[in-house]
Amino acid sequence: MPVSSDDAVVVIGAGMAGLAAAIRLASAGYRVVVCEAHAEGGGKMRRVEVGGQDFDAGPTVLAMKWVFEALFAAAGRQLDDELTLFPSSVIARHYWRGGACLDLHADQTESMRAIADFAGRREADGYRRFAADSRRVYEVLKGSFIDASRPNPVSLSRRIGRPGDLFAIKPFATLWSALGGYFADIRLRQLFARYATYCGSSPYLSPATLMLVAHVEQEGVWMIKGGIRALAARLEKLAVSLGVEFRYGDAVTEIAVDPSRRAVSAILTRSGRQIPARQVIYNGDVAALPRLLGLASGNQKGEGQRSLSAVVSCRLAEPQGVPLAHHTVFFSDDYQGEFDAIFSRGQPPADPTVYLCAQDRDAAGYLAHGGNGPERIYALMNMPANGDRHRLDESEVSTCLKSMDMRLAMNGLTLSNHPEPPNITTPDRFAGLYPGTGGALYGVASHGWMASFARPGSQGPVPGLYLAGGSVHPGPGLPMAAISGRLAAERLMADRPLTRRSRPAAITGGMSTEQATADVSPSP
Incomplete structure (x- = not known):
């Protein structure tokens, strides 16, 4: 049924999908409140600090630029006016044992x-x-x-x-x-x-x-001036300019359902706050949704269907040996053994493939600061998503880091030690950051021909609840999550369209909200 613009839509989670949904809804005249458990938005577009320097500690690649162009355009903005993007001439550099190298080019x-x-x-x-x-x-x-x-x-x-x-x-x-x-x-x-x-x-x-x-x-693979975090910050700023309200540091603990209507009625937060809401977009892993609805706890899909987790190391180091690009992959000798260890035995691979993001380098590998001093090096190895039942102890973390360094060395690279300790994120830490996942970073694994249909769509399990994020259709990754946010917003708009709305000034060429109103019809 039609709703007033005074009836706020609550978005749970300020990750990419939550930001995209909030921007799409606010651009259409809906009042939006975003509730985020952490102290800042961005979700997996997180940052960490080592030695006084910020690292992108989540996604490092931006592709499908058209998705973000459409998101900004929905709010009457141009992506290239809001962010500085550079196309990558070298998509990635790849090394094998002995330093054999192949660049994949744009x-x-x-x-x-x-x-x-x-x-x-x-x-x-x-x-x-x-x-x-x-x-x-x-x-x-x-x-x-x-x-x-x-x-x-x-x-x-x-x-x-x-x-x-x-x-x-x-x-x-x-x-x-x-x-x-x-x-x-x-x-x-x-x-x-x-x-x-x-x-x-x-x-x-x-x-x-x-x-x-x-x-x-x-x-096209794109680099952003200021890193991926700059994208999260700009999207949040855009949302605020459209009237979106952000509430940080107060996790949602329950999505309340009115038993008489059998539909969403409110959300409850850790601080005890209750926010009435007839429409909620949940931007979190669907594995945590049963707990929020009071139905169950844990990952109902089971650990066997969880996607990969990771050990991520962010450190300052001086590389020696083979030259790095911005994105560089060091392949293991036994690729199948790596995935057998993770998915069949639930163990860290003894010989992992290692992905490095040299965050001070351009796509071709040239240093932005001229080559003086240590660089920001992000390193990742794949891991099983069992962080909710197994916490890596110090010796296990050390073994993983040593195995990564050994693989780098066998493929021709050494990273000098730096006195500043690295920032390490393990599957159990990811499990704490993203409840219900066990540390899985991509929802369920895409295994088998039916995998594409295993992810839920934007319609939630109860009326008034909508789903967005990397664990739902169309899948993980920044552009896919942004699409999921848009799909959830448009499904909500189709279910409960506004009869009249105030058009934001950003879309009306400077007209005030009192001067411009228009009918809203569901998007195709």
């Missing part, structure tokens, strides 16, 4: 040349075919799945339409097996199989549709 021709030099013309031709097929998978799924409300297998088939397109997305093959049709060189299969980890999964168990990530990166 320019596909350059990547083909690099692959030919690295592994031969036959492998370069395999890359050409892989790039074409990944593009087709992306084009088939962009409108029918990624940027659309959650489908089921039947509705997705109907949206796709042509049988040839349905076959082209390779729904029943694993990513690893599909890559064997393009590359004989195991190193190239490792490189492109790594895209499964972007959604916290094993390439040996996840569907080949994830090859679309290759085309997402080919369309």
Whole structure:
């Protein structure tokens, strides 16, 4: 039924999806209150400090720029006016044992040349075919799945339409097996199989549709002046300018349901505050939702379906040996063993693949500060998401850090020790930051052909409750989370449209809210 603009929508969580939902709703004239458990917004776009220097300690890659352009445009702004973005000429640098190196470039021709030099013309031709097929998978799924409300297998088939397109997305093959049709060189299969980890999964168990990530990166990987945290800060500032109210440091402990209406009625916070709310957007992991609704506790999906966690080290160091790019990957010798350890045995891999983000370097690896002094180095190894039942002790953390350094050294890099202690985040720490997850950073793992349909859509389990974030459709990652926030906001707007609203000045070219009103109709 229609609601007044005085009836606030409550958004739980100021992560990417919560910020996107709040901006979309406020742009349409809804009054929005965002409740965030932590002292600042951003969610997984978190920051830590080491030696007086700020680190991006969460996502380090921005892709699918069009998603953020649309988000700013909804509020009458231009992304490029709000943030300074630089396209990455080198998507990532990759090293194997002994220092064998391959750069993947934004320019596909350059990547083909690099692959030919690295592994031969036959492998370069395999890359050409892989790039074409990944593009087709992306084009088939962009409108029918990624940027659309959650489908089921039947509705997705109907949206796709042509049988040839349905076959082209390779729904029943694993990513690893599909890559064997393009590359004989195991190193190239490792490189492109790594895209499964972007959604916290094993390439040996996840569907080949994830090859679309290759085309997402080919369309553009961007660096932001000020880092990913600058994006979170700018989105929060935009939301405030639209009238969104943020309440920090007071975690939501319950989503109350009116038994007579069987619908959301309020939220309760740790401090004892009760906020009436007939419409709530929950931007948290769905694993924690039963507890908030008073139904159950823990992860109902079970640990076996959790996505990857990680050990993340942020430290000041001086690299020696092979040159770094902004994004650099150091591959293990036993890729399958790495994922078997994590997903089959629930153990840290003895020989992990290590991802480094050299945060003071541009895409090609040039230092912003001229090369004097230590650099900000972010290092990540994949881990099982069992942080709610196992806390890594000091010796276990030390073993993980040593295994990371050993892999770096075998691939040609050493990092000098710095007197300032690093900031280390482990699965148990992630479990504390993101309740209900056990430290899983991507919701459930995308394993099996039905994985794409396992994530819930924006409609919550009770009327008035809507879901957003990396654990719901369309999946994890900054652009996907932003899409989920938009989908949740638009589902809410369709269910409870405003009859009349005040249009924000940012959209009306400076008219006051009293001067401009308009009807709101649900977005398509």
